[in-house]
Amino acid sequence: MLSSDVKVISVDDHLCEPRDLWERRLPARLQEAGPHVVETDGGSEQWCFEGVIAGPSGLSAVAGTDLKGRTMDPRRFDDMRPGCYDPVARLEDMDEDGVWAQLNFPQFPGFAGTRFLRAKDHELAHACLQAWNDYVFEEWCATSPDRLLPMILVPLWDPALAVAEIERCAPRGAKAITFPDTTDSLGLPSFHTDHWDAVWSAAEAAELPICMHFGTSGVPRAIAPDAPKMASTVIAGFTLFPSMSDLLCSPTLHRHPKLQIVYSEGGIGWMPYALERLDQVWEHYRFYDLEPRVDAEVRPSDLFREHVYGCFIDDRFGVENRHKVGVDRILFETDYPHADSLWPNSRKHVEEVLTDVPADEAKQMVHDNAVRLFRLSD
Amino acid sequence: MLSSDVKVISVDDHLCEPRDLWERRLPARLQEAGPHVVETDGGSEQWCFEGVIAGPSGLSAVAGTDLKGRTMDPRRFDDMRPGCYDPVARLEDMDEDGVWAQLNFPQFPGFAGTRFLRAKDHELAHACLQAWNDYVFEEWCATSPDRLLPMILVPLWDPALAVAEIERCAPRGAKAITFPDTTDSLGLPSFHTDHWDAVWSAAEAAELPICMHFGTSGVPRAIAPDAPKMASTVIAGFTLFPSMSDLLCSPTLHRHPKLQIVYSEGGIGWMPYALERLDQVWEHYRFYDLEPRVDAEVRPSDLFREHVYGCFIDDRFGVENRHKVGVDRILFETDYPHADSLWPNSRKHVEEVLTDVPADEAKQMVHDNAVRLFRLSD
Numbered sequence: 001m002l003s004s005d006v007k008v009i010s011v012d013d014h015l016c017e018p019r020d021l022w023e024r025r026l027p028a029r030l031q032e033a034g035p036h037v038v039e040t041d042g043g044s045e046q047w048c049f050e051g052v053i054a055g056p057s058g059l060s061a062v063a064g065t066d067l068k069g070r071t072m073d074p075r076r077f078d079d080m081r082p083g084c085y086d087p088v089a090r091l092e093d094m095d096e097d098g099v100w101a102q103l104n105f106p107q108f109p110g111f112a113g114t115r116f117l118r119a120k121d122h123e124l125a126h127a128c129l130q131a132w133n134d135y136v137f138e139e140w141c142a143t144s145p146d147r148l149l150p151m152i153l154v155p156l157w158d159p160a161l162a163v164a165e166i167e168r169c170a171p172r173g174a175k176a177i178t179f180p181d182t183t184d185s186l187g188l189p190s191f192h193t194d195h196w197d198a199v200w201s202a203a204e205a206a207e208l209p210i211c212m213h214f215g216t217s218g219v220p221r222a223i224a225p226d227a228p229k230m231a232s233t234v235i236a237g238f239t240l241f242p243s244m245s246d247l248l249c250s251p252t253l254h255r256h257p258k259l260q261i262v263y264s265e266g267g268i269g270w271m272p273y274a275l276e277r278l279d280q281v282w283e284h285y286r287f288y289d290l291e292p293r294v295d296a297e298v299r300p301s302d303l304f305r306e307h308v309y310g311c312f313i314d315d316r317f318g319v320e321n322r323h324k325v326g327v328d329r330i331l332f333e334t335d336y337p338h339a340d341s342l343w344p345n346s347r348k349h350v351e352e353v354l355t356d357v358p359a360d361e362a363k364q365m366v367h368d369n370a371v372r373l374f375r376l377s378d
Numbered sequence: 379m380l381s382s383d384v385k386v387i388s389v390d391d392h393l394c395e396p397r398d399l400w401e402r403r404l405p406a407r408l409q410e411a412g413p414h415v416v417e418t419d420g421g422s423e424q425w426c427f428e429g430v431i432a433g434p435s436g437l438s439a440v441a442g443t444d445l446k447g448r449t450m451d452p453r454r455f456d457d458m459r460p461g462c463y464d465p466v467a468r469l470e471d472m473d474e475d476g477v478w479a480q481l482n483f484p485q486f487p488g489f490a491g492t493r494f495l496r497a498k499d500h501e502l503a504h505a506c507l508q509a510w511n512d513y514v515f516e517e518w519c520a521t522s523p524d525r526l527l528p529m530i531l532v533p534l535w536d537p538a539l540a541v542a543e544i545e546r547c548a549p550r551g552a553k554a555i556t557f558p559d560t561t562d563s564l565g566l567p568s569f570h571t572d573h574w575d576a577v578w579s580a581a582e583a584a585e586l587p588i589c590m591h592f593g594t595s596g597v598p599r600a601i602a603p604d605a606p607k608m609a610s611t612v613i614a615g616f617t618l619f620p621s622m623s624d625l626l627c628s629p630t631l632h633r634h635p636k637l638q639i640v641y642s643e644g645g646i647g648w649m650p651y652a653l654e655r656l657d658q659v660w661e662h663y664r665f666y667d668l669e670p671r672v673d674a675e676v677r678p679s680d681l682f683r684e685h686v687y688g689c690f691i692d693d694r695f696g697v698e699n700r701h702k703v704g705v706d707r708i709l710f711e712t713d714y715p716h717a718d719s720l721w722p723n724s725r726k727h728v729e730e731v732l733t734d735v736p737a738d739e740a741k742q743m744v745h746d747n748a749v750r751l752f753r754l755s756d
């Protein structure tokens with residue numbers, strides 16, 4: 001059971017950028033190409049970046065709406081709850097939801113900033129990315145530094161710039177870095193290369209966990225294009241299993257003993273199977289397949305227990321099997337304001353899911369692990 | 379515990395076609411283009427089809443070899459155990475393994491015959507496919523009809539031909555049809571169309587389950603190309619989760635109430651999470667996403683429990699959670715002679731895995747469910 005005095009910390013939510021974020025923060029010469037909101041003929045408001053109109057989709061901000069009323073159509077800012085883009089309203093919505101603190105991913109830039117990776121003009125993209133990080137420190141999180149925890153974007157197109165951004169933001173109190181769950185799918189070197197070593201070392205030095213949200217690598221097309229949207233939604237979190245297998249079979253965690261990875265919105269109920277399967281395959285394949293890249297004496301499940309966190313919203317099977325994942329390796333998330341969110345019932349719901357869980361373990365998963373990992377004062 | 383008098387039935391093994399299968403069975407005019415074995419410069423023996431040399435890889439027949447000695451290199455027939463391609467030797471290997479009966483997938487044609495789908499000449503491919511089915515009835519399974527169970531290939535490029543092949547083979551005692559786990563990935567219409575309805579109806583009429591082996595749809599590239607082979611091997615079975623989500627969100631099972639699907643070499647430990655997640659997403663999305671294609675009152679997990687079987691080799695977590703899958707929905711497999719096989723210890727191993735399982739449930743999973751589903755006499 002979850003004791004009533006435990007402050008719930010959610011490690012995966014989303015802030016919808018206010019319409020004037022970049023207009024206010026970019027130098028004048030970059031404003032026309034930078035992200036700004038335009039009216040479309042269909043009566044929706046959408047972002048325009050480098051002359052291209054893109055998103056948001058209707059599912060990106062539906063917290064509190066009736067299930068039967070949801071559509072895929074683009075929406076207007078006025079259709080969203082102000083808590084989507086206004087940090088003061090967000091805190092009120094968190095109060096109503098029973099959530100003490102949140103770690104928010106970007107929305108328009110992509111959850112790991114891949115829109116800026118794909119930009120034609122990387123100088124512009126760099127300015128946009130730094131403006132987002134500055135907004136997070138100076139406005140969003142400044143509203144309530146204990147409750148709105150700063151996560152930062154890094155330029156994915158240049159590891160040296162990424163290191164510089166980590167070093168620029170760490171002293172300002174950054175708590176985490178958002179990063180794609182795989183990179184080769186984005187046309188970048190994979191985790192099997194040494195391309196990212198300086199970035200991982202900078203994250204280790206700054207004690208910043210890497211949050212890898214499902215979908216940030218570009219979801220592999222494993223579902224028929226004419227399937228209902230729900231089919232790909234079902235497997236969304238599951239797409240982190242290939243990513244985790246890729247990472248745990250790579251040299252990354254062997255070379256970076258302090259690096260911490262959080263798989264966001266991936267669920268935990270699949271992890272016990274995944275860890276058993278990883279170790280079985282490692283047993284069969286390690287002698288000819290791994291050498292000399294990784295240490296063939298360290299099991300993938302050992303790496304997991306030192307380096308990886310899973311997150312849950314509503315995953316009864318995962319919670320029942322928490323000891324197979326490791327109670328110290330599980331975090332809670334609420335996904336406000338997206339379609340998986342249970343707002344305004346997140347706390348009520350997780351209390352119910354945790355009914356049969358001992359109080360100390362419940363507290364670990366919804367509070368203590370996040371405090372330790374993100375070095376929170378509370 | 380598994381009682382010593384229970385006959386173990388494995389529903390997923392592989393027969394390596396003997397080198398002269400097609401030379402003996404194709405008309406003379408097709409023999410040059412048809413599959414035949416050639417010596418390569420590197421000293422291996424490989425299949426040649428339509429003038430192209432292809433496979434087998436070294437991992438396709440390793441049962442009983444030392445883990446440290448395994449390589450990815452192509453092999454010679456003499457390097458394999460005769461049980462790979464000789465049904466008499468196979469029965470001896472099954473005796474040594476403690477396995478009573480096997481259902482064998484093809485090897486060279488692809489586990490669901492996709493090599494023939496990709497053939498330039500479909501008249502040739504059709505003849506090759508029928509030769510394989512004839513070989514299975516007349517030679518492989520004729521050696522011991524109770525112990526070697528006939529599974530058939532169908533022409534994937536033409537549903538009418540597939541129906542004809544089902545109708546040709548059903549009266550000969552076919553027990554199952556091998557079929558890709560998704561079709562759109564192969565450039566064919568998806569399960570969301572009515573393209574396959576006649577095939578499903580023919581399978582229902584003949585009471586033939588559809589066995590969908592992982593990898594038959596072309597594994598989605600979710601792992602970095604420079605990752606160790608082990609990373610993609612780990613997720614192999616997991617690739618059936620997207621396929622299952624695709625199927626359970628499609629009209630297929632709503633329209634074909636008797637159709638039975640077996641997910642081969644996919645494991646079962648991920649299924650409880652998958653079923654919980656499927657129902658959650660269905661709850662959130664069904665009103666605007668499914669209509670009018672499927673019945674929005676039938677949960678994906680309800681469809682699963684009427685239509686789907688999972689299979690396990692060595693999946694302790696799955697066996698522990700068998701009641702969340704349904705003990706009547708679980709089958710056993712040994713994967714002889716591939717890399718996941720535990721030959722000659724399959725029975726010993728599954729006895730150990732089932733130590734804490736009540737005898738009636740153990741018998742259901744390794745015997746009774748297969749007898750019922752495949753209409754076996756035993």
